[in-house]
Amino acid sequence: MVDFFLVETKLISSSQPASHFSQSEIDKLAKLILDANGLVRPLVLKETGFEKYEVVSGHLEYYAAVRAKEKNPQQAEMVNALVIEAEEEKTAIQQARLLEQLYSATKADLTASTTPLDDLASNLEDLFNRELKGMTQKLETNLQRISDQLPKQTKPINVFNQLTDVDLTRRLISVGIKGKNLEKIVEQVVKKRPFNSLSEVVKQVNGLSEKKMVEIVDGWADLLFT
16 A cells, blocks of 8 residues: 655665765755745655654655755655555556556667656556545535525515515514515515615505614514525
C-alpha cells in the first residue's frame, strides 16, 4: 500500500550524493518549493526504520527540500511524500522496471527530464489527485442536496404577490387581522397585484397603514418559508 504523508525533512536520507545535481538547480527549486508551500510532485520514500525514510524517487527534490529548510526552517520543516510500505517495495520497483522497458532510447545524461521512478511518482500523484477530486465532487453534491432540501425564506412582497387568496387569508389571520377588514384587504390585494414594494401595497390597499405593515412583517418573520 502507498500512503500520502507529510514527512519531516530531517527524517529522510538519499542514497545519491548531492554532488550529482547542479547546485543552481537545487537553489532554484528550493525557492520554488517555498513559493508554492511544498512540492508539486511528492517524493517517493520507503521506510528504513522507526521514523526513518530513504528516497526511492525524487532525489533532486529531496535536496531542494533540504535547502528550502535551511532557508526557512519553519515553512519547510515538512515535505509531502508518497511512502511505500516495506512489503510493497518489491512490487513498486517492478513497476518502475516495467516502465523503463517502454523507453527505447536511454540516455546516460543525468540531466534527463524524467526517469521511470519519476514517472511512478507522477502516476501515484495523479491517482491521489483524482481520488481527492472525486471526494470533493461528492461532498459538493451532498451539500447542494442538503441545501435544496432546506426551506427557503419567502420575501414579504412575494406573499402579497404570489399566494392564493386562501393562503393569504391564513397569513393575515396569523398576525391578528380578522373580520370584514380581512376580507376587504385580501380582495383588494388579489385584484391590484402585482406590487413592486410593500409601500405600494400600503398605498393601494385600504385598511393597511405603514404601522400595520410593520406589524405584519414582524409577525411573519418566523413564518415566511416556502
